[in-house]
Amino acid sequence: MRPGETVAIFGTGGVGMNAVQGAAMAGAEKVIAIDLVDWKLEKAREFGATHTINPTREDPVQRIMDITHGVGADATILTAGLVTPNLLATATRATRKAGRTVIVGLIGLDPNEPATHPLDLMFMLMAKEVFGTIFGHNVPRIDIPRLLDLYRDGKLKLDELVTHRYRLDQINQAYQDLEEGKVIRGVLLFD
Known part of the structure; x- marks a missing residue:
C-alpha cells in the first residue's frame, strides 16, 4: 500500500481492524471498512476508517465506486473469517484497473463451496492482481520490534x-x- 491510495477492507474483526489501522497509518487517503455488523463499523472509524459500508443495506461495489468516482479501490483486503468465491468476486469488482486484492482470511473451509474461482478474462485484461498472504509477509525480527515501538508510542491501538x-x-x-x-x-x- 502506498500513501494516497484507497484501501477497502472486507471484515472488521481483529485482523480487519488492524488492516484498517495499518492502512490509515501508512497514509491511505481513503480507508473503507466493510462489515455486516454496525457496531464494528463504528469502531472501525476509531481505528482510521474514513468510510464504512454494511452490505446488508448497500451494494459494496457500487458504494466503493461512488466513493472513488468510478475508479475503484487501489487495494482490497479480504480479512473476513471465511473468504468465499462470491466475496472474492465482490472484492475484485471493487478493485480498480491494475489494482490488488489480498486474501488474508481463510478460504475454502465451507464444505458446500469449493475453494475455486472461475477465471474471468476481463479481470485479466484489466491487469488486476489477486494474492494471498500469511502473517502479512512480516519479518518477525524486524517487524515485531517496530510494532512494539508503535504501541509504546501510542500509535498502534492494541488494547482497544x-x-x-x-x-x-x-x-x-x-x-x-x-x-x-x-x-x-x-x-x-x-x-
Whole structure:
C-alpha cells in the first residue's frame, strides 16, 4: 500500500481492524471498512476508517465506486473469517484497473463451496492482481520490534481491540459471541 491510495477492507474483526489501522497509518487517503455488523463499523472509524459500508443495506461495489468516482479501490483486503468465491468476486469488482486484492482470511473451509474461482478474462485484461498472504509477509525480527515501538508510542491501538474478557469456564460463550459478531478480540483470563 502506498500513501494516497484507497484501501477497502472486507471484515472488521481483529485482523480487519488492524488492516484498517495499518492502512490509515501508512497514509491511505481513503480507508473503507466493510462489515455486516454496525457496531464494528463504528469502531472501525476509531481505528482510521474514513468510510464504512454494511452490505446488508448497500451494494459494496457500487458504494466503493461512488466513493472513488468510478475508479475503484487501489487495494482490497479480504480479512473476513471465511473468504468465499462470491466475496472474492465482490472484492475484485471493487478493485480498480491494475489494482490488488489480498486474501488474508481463510478460504475454502465451507464444505458446500469449493475453494475455486472461475477465471474471468476481463479481470485479466484489466491487469488486476489477486494474492494471498500469511502473517502479512512480516519479518518477525524486524517487524515485531517496530510494532512494539508503535504501541509504546501510542500509535498502534492494541488494547482497544479487546472488546470482551472471558474466564476459562466461559469458553463456550466466547465462541458463541465470536460467531455472532459480538467480539472484535476476546481474551481468555486464566485466574
